[in-house]
Amino acid sequence: MDEETRRALRWEEIWSQFSPRTPMGRRKKRSFIPFMPGEEAQWQAHLATQEQLLKAKQTLPEAVPHLEHHLSRLSDPTDAIGRLQQGATLTVSDWFQVKTFLWHGWKLCSLIVEIAPRFPLSYGVKAWESVLRRLNPDPVLTPSFSLAASFDSRLQKWQQILEEAEHQVREKKEQAAGDVEQVFPLQRNREGEWVVDRQAPHLAALLADPRLETVRKTPFEVVFRPAPTPEVKEACRRRSEAADRLEAVEEEVLRHLADRFRPQTRFLSGAVEEVARFDLYWAQMRMAERWNGTRPGPDRRAFRIRGGVHPFTARSLEEKGRSFTAVDIEVRQGVTGIIGPNMGGKTVALTTVGLIASLGQYGFLVPARTCSMPLVNWITGVIGDGQDVQAGLSTFGAEVKRIAEVLQRPSAGLLLIDEPGRGTHPLEGAALSASLTSYLAERRNWSLQVTHFSEVLEVSGIQVYRVAGLSDLPAETAEGDWERMLEERMDYRLLPWSGESIPRDALSIAGMLGIPPAILKEARNRLSRSAEKTEHKGVGG
Amino acid sequence: MNKGPVRSLAVIGLAKNVGKTTVLCGLAEREAAVGRSLGILSIGVDGEEWDVWSLKPKPVVMIPPGCLVATAASLLDERGGDWELVESTPFYSPLGRVTLARARRRTRIKLAGVTRTEEVREVIARLLAQGAERVLVDGAYDRRAAASPWVTDAAVCVAGAVMAHSLDGVMEKMEEAIRLITLPEAKDPLLRSAAEAARVGGRVVGIRKGRLETLPFTSLLLADRVRSMWTAGEWEGLALPGSLTDRGLELLASAANRPPAVVLTDPTRSFVSLTALRRFYRKGGTLSYLKGVRLAAVAVNPVSPDGYAFDPEEMKERAARICAPVPVFDAIRDQAEVLDGINQCLSGG
Numbered sequence: 001m002d003e004e005t006r007r008a009l010r011w012e013e014i015w016s017q018f019s020p021r022t023p024m025g026r027r028k029k030r031s032f033i034p035f036m037p038g039e040e041a042q043w044q045a046h047l048a049t050q051e052q053l054l055k056a057k058q059t060l061p062e063a064v065p066h067l068e069h070h071l072s073r074l075s076d077p078t079d080a081i082g083r084l085q086q087g088a089t090l091t092v093s094d095w096f097q098v099k100t101f102l103w104h105g106w107k108l109c110s111l112i113v114e115i116a117p118r119f120p121l122s123y124g125v126k127a128w129e130s131v132l133r134r135l136n137p138d139p140v141l142t143p144s145f146s147l148a149a150s151f152d153s154r155l156q157k158w159q160q161i162l163e164e165a166e167h168q169v170r171e172k173k174e175q176a177a178g179d180v181e182q183v184f185p186l187q188r189n190r191e192g193e194w195v196v197d198r199q200a201p202h203l204a205a206l207l208a209d210p211r212l213e214t215v216r217k218t219p220f221e222v223v224f225r226p227a228p229t230p231e232v233k234e235a236c237r238r239r240s241e242a243a244d245r246l247e248a249v250e251e252e253v254l255r256h257l258a259d260r261f262r263p264q265t266r267f268l269s270g271a272v273e274e275v276a277r278f279d280l281y282w283a284q285m286r287m288a289e290r291w292n293g294t295r296p297g298p299d300r301r302a303f304r305i306r307g308g309v310h311p312f313t314a315r316s317l318e319e320k321g322r323s324f325t326a327v328d329i330e331v332r333q334g335v336t337g338i339i340g341p342n343m344g345g346k347t348v349a350l351t352t353v354g355l356i357a358s359l360g361q362y363g364f365l366v367p368a369r370t371c372s373m374p375l376v377n378w379i380t381g382v383i384g385d386g387q388d389v390q391a392g393l394s395t396f397g398a399e400v401k402r403i404a405e406v407l408q409r410p411s412a413g414l415l416l417i418d419e420p421g422r423g424t425h426p427l428e429g430a431a432l433s434a435s436l437t438s439y440l441a442e443r444r445n446w447s448l449q450v451t452h453f454s455e456v457l458e459v460s461g462i463q464v465y466r467v468a469g470l471s472d473l474p475a476e477t478a479e480g481d482w483e484r485m486l487e488e489r490m491d492y493r494l495l496p497w498s499g500e501s502i503p504r505d506a507l508s509i510a511g512m513l514g515i516p517p518a519i520l521k522e523a524r525n526r527l528s529r530s531a532e533k534t535e536h537k538g539v540g541g
Numbered sequence: 542m543n544k545g546p547v548r549s550l551a552v553i554g555l556a557k558n559v560g561k562t563t564v565l566c567g568l569a570e571r572e573a574a575v576g577r578s579l580g581i582l583s584i585g586v587d588g589e590e591w592d593v594w595s596l597k598p599k600p601v602v603m604i605p606p607g608c609l610v611a612t613a614a615s616l617l618d619e620r621g622g623d624w625e626l627v628e629s630t631p632f633y634s635p636l637g638r639v640t641l642a643r644a645r646r647r648t649r650i651k652l653a654g655v656t657r658t659e660e661v662r663e664v665i666a667r668l669l670a671q672g673a674e675r676v677l678v679d680g681a682y683d684r685r686a687a688a689s690p691w692v693t694d695a696a697v698c699v700a701g702a703v704m705a706h707s708l709d710g711v712m713e714k715m716e717e718a719i720r721l722i723t724l725p726e727a728k729d730p731l732l733r734s735a736a737e738a739a740r741v742g743g744r745v746v747g748i749r750k751g752r753l754e755t756l757p758f759t760s761l762l763l764a765d766r767v768r769s770m771w772t773a774g775e776w777e778g779l780a781l782p783g784s785l786t787d788r789g790l791e792l793l794a795s796a797a798n799r800p801p802a803v804v805l806t807d808p809t810r811s812f813v814s815l816t817a818l819r820r821f822y823r824k825g826g827t828l829s830y831l832k833g834v835r836l837a838a839v840a841v842n843p844v845s846p847d848g849y850a851f852d853p854e855e856m857k858e859r860a861a862r863i864c865a866p867v868p869v870f871d872a873i874r875d876q877a878e879v880l881d882g883i884n885q886c887l888s889g890g
Contacts, residue, residue, distance in 0.1 A: 075629055092621030093614035093640060100629055146625035146645060155622075163646070187876070190567055195853075195874050218850030220843070250622040 008383035023076035025279030034361040056116040096145040102132040158246040165239035293365025299372035303331040307369025310352040325492035340467025341505035345492040378413035412444040464497040547887040551687040553680035559701025560842035567872040573605030580668030580676040582611035583652035613653035623648035695835040702845035727829040735780035736831035748778035761789035787817040800826030
């Protein structure tokens with residue numbers, strides 16, 4: 001699918017709302033590719049899994065918030081895995097990230113097993129738990145991570161030594177300060193300092209006392225703290241040594257942990273992939289939930305869609321208080337045409353088929369009541385104003401260029417064309433459109449095209465649908481909400497066409513849109529004269 | 542205004558280098574001493590080794606055992622053994638992902654700031670969920686948002702000698718800040734409705750002839766449009782979704798009509814000077830807030846890092862007169878009981 005096709009089908013809107021919850025899911029989405037011909041079995045299995053998740057979600061709705069909570073909290077350990085594989089050690093926060101992944105992955109796995117027991121998992125709950133326990137040496141599993149004493153008994157030993165050393169420092173400092181406070185009327189503040197007013201009678205003695213050292217002086221006060229005694233210095237030295245030893249043990253524990261855990265990187269890589277896979281399934285299922293999606297079945301011959309909807313077009317219409325008329329259509333190999341009045345929803349039908357085919361091919365449950373379809377090599381739309389200003393091409397030029405490119409493709413695909421030949425002289429346009437149709441009718445592509453040219457309908461071997469069209473035409477001068485008026489009178493359904501005459505509604509619609517009656521009258525006169533003169537022109541407006 | 546127990550407290554400096562971190566550490570230490578579990582986070586442009594405004598080394602925060610912090614994971618790794626990492630957040634500081642951790646022993650940390658208001662709210666909620674009984678928010682100087690009543694339950698303001706070279710100057714600036722923070726909440730139901738509508742809709746909302754009218758602008762910055770609208774009708778009240786400056790006040794006061802009753806969402810949106818506000822009141826205008834800040838205490842620091850100091854007693858006494866009934870304390874000179882008293886007030890409502 002190229003960019004123009006994506007734009008015409010509003011594919012980017014679909015894609016932007018397809019939101020995996022995890023970093024690895026989002027990464028996998030970037031390389032997400034459609035199923036291709038020959039992958040029908042995998043495609044159907046993929047869809048069946050989504051159906052299973054959808055059913056599970058509906059059966060056990062209370063488990064869903066938990067599952068989504070764990071999905072949203074999963075961290076991505078990919079960088080940490082890479083560094084472990086390169087022989088590096090990890091920091092505490094790296095290990096926390098790995099453990100966060102394992103914790104939420106373990107919880108997620110348990111929930112998947114509970115709500116969707118048939119979901120294909122490479123690693124069971126026990127495998128997750130077993131790896132998690134390597135970062136959780138205590139019997140009770142927790143989501144947090146620290147260099148707990150259970151990793152190495154020396155941690156506790158040096159921690160206790162450090163605490164004892166700190167206690168000694170405090171005690172020696174307290175003793176040194178207490179000695180001073182026995183002699184002078186002083187009281188330490190929260191910082192362990194003495195703030196002495198400049199007017200204090202004992203200031204000179206304090207300044208001269210070697211047991212105190214000055215922190216700072218201001219014009220109003222002098223701040224002292226106890227000078228370190230030999231006992232305090234020794235206690236500080238021991239504390240520093242204990243802290244260094246503890247730090248060394250911690251580094252060693254981190255090194256050993258990396259060495260012991262390194263064999264688990266294969267599990268971790270597989271688990272990251274598994275989580276990403278589930279995340280994508282879940283995100284696809286959540287999308288399909290929005291449009292009450294149905295599983296497209298395999299069909300080598302035709303796209304058969306009943307009750308097809310374009311969700312975004314349907315939503316736009318709903319916002320205007322209007323409703324979407326579901327599309328019923330069968331597109332076989334060769335050419336399928338759609339004819340009908342202007343504003344009869346022909347292009348909407350075209351894009352609905354294109355979107356459903358694309359969603360199906362990407363493994364989504366599709367917005368239709370029923371659907372079967374083939375997997376195709378490509379889906380291309382030549383829809384709307386494709387002017388290529390940069391290449392200096394007009395609407396007609398751009399359209400022809402795109403069609404020419406498609407015709408050169410060796411493999412078969414779905415081709416959606418909106419009114420080919422409309423952008424040039426009507427006679428030439430009709431001739432080109434008919435000959436193109438004739439050519440495509442013999443090809444293996446599934447071509448769906450909207451046309452106004454009667455010449456196209458004369459091509460043998462094509463099937464045609466017509467928009468049911470307007471009934472009860474309003475007065476052309478009627479005032480009011482023309483959109484509402486049109487919708488009330490337009491039957492947007494696609495009906496198989498078998499050669500019956502098609503009412504011409506373009507002038508009626510032009511009247512509804514405000515073209516003055518005099519102009520319409522003149523147009524009708526010209527139309528009558530023209531019909532008398534020539535065998536040509538169009539169908540359906 | 543919240544009058545119950547304070548679960549989140551912002552510590553904000555009225556200028557750079559007033560000693561905010563010292564106050565924060567003092568409050569944290571006393572909370573820990575009485576066995577209350579704490580959470581600490583920072584808001585603003587923190588995260589660098591050096592303060593971006595003063596180019597002085599940023600102070601580390603002393604953390605008592607059991608205390609929770611929210612900071613960048615890379616900063617926790619500097620003393621990795623001291624921490625139990627408990628939760629990753631989806632938010633990022635300039636130094637990396639913000640992670641919640643509990644101190645396993647007394648330690649120190651640099652706090653990497655969470656930058657967006659809604660993220661601060663979320664991190665506070667997560668710290669409380671992890672067991673913190675109260676969360677202290679270290680509000681960087683440029684981020685008044687920490688004190689926003691929509692973010693924290695109460696605030697402690699820190700004033701320091703660094704604010705001016707004379708004690709009179711410091712007092713003047715402090716008074717200005719405190720007066721503006723403690724202006725009353727709007728009582729008139731119509732004015733409150735206008736303020737609520739402005740806050741939710743993000744548009745200026747006027748009151749004319751007893752009815753609310755949403756105006757087609759988001760602030761008073763478009764002076765010409767505001768002036769023409771203003772002179773066109775007699776407005777009784779005006780609610781702003783954003784900030785108010787002296788220029789905005791002057792604009793409202795310059796019209797021939799009587800100035801309106803102006804209401805802001807909260808005090809952190811007020812950037813007016815006391816002089817301009819007094820002039821505005823003299824002409825008949827008023828200024829109030831939809832939600833006021835509960836000012837729990839004011840801390841004073843008589844020593845400037847620039848090398849001068851004021852008489853600590855005098856500074857504290859004068860500050861107490863300005864701030865009454867809000868308690869004033871000196872985090873360095875006051876004994877632990879004073880801080881305990883403040884913490885107790887926060888718990889008791």
